[in-house]
Amino acid sequence: MRQNVLFQNDLYNNNDLKQAIASLCGIPLAEVIVPTMIASLTGLSDRLIQDLVDVDALSDSSPENRCLINALQQYWAYLEENHLMDFALLEREFLRRLQNGRLDAIRQLSAVFVDEFQDTNPLQEEIYYSLCEQSGASLTVVGDDD
Numbered sequence: 001m002r003q004n005v006l007f008q009n010d011l012y013n014n015n016d017l018k019q020a021i022a023s024l025c026g027i028p029l030a031e032v033i034v035p036t037m038i039a040s041l042t043g044l045s046d047r048l049i050q051d052l053v054d055v056d057a058l059s060d061s062s063p064e065n066r067c068l069i070n071a072l073q074q075y076w077a078y079l080e081e082n083h084l085m086d087f088a089l090l091e092r093e094f095l096r097r098l099q100n101g102r103l104d105a106i107r108q109l110s111a112v113f114v115d116e117f118q119d120t121n122p123l124q125e126e127i128y129y130s131l132c133e134q135s136g137a138s139l140t141v142v143g144d145d146d
Contacts, residue, residue: 001041001075002034004078005078011071012037016063016067017071018037019032020064020065020067020068021036021037024064024068025040041068044072045072045086045088046086046087046088049088049089049091050091051121052123052126055069055072091124091127092123095123095126095130098131098134099130103134106134107134107135108135109132109135110135110137111138111139111140112128112138112139112140113141115141115142116142117141117142117143118143118144119143
């Protein structure tokens, strides 16, 4: 994010992006420095992917969101061009392959156990349900009652 998006594309100096991050994080504009930008953008990337957000609709919803999504699209394009993935993209790719029937080994599953289910994000939940659907496995979840 730092080297190949913020610095290479001079986004670390982009005042619109800094303002969007300040608004997103609820911090003063003066506190939006490169480490804050990196943490905010990578965290936002994870949330959008793991929460199965319609990125195009979000981008169209406001100029601030369009600015944030533009930076993230540059990040995602860099990763794809260099055959790299972060964890959220890896989860999404696993689900895609699972749903496309490209993971034959899962047919051997008879049970899926998930601990700390309350911490499951929508992408992970979809993975669990797809695993069970494709394999016929039973699903057991354990989580805090709160």
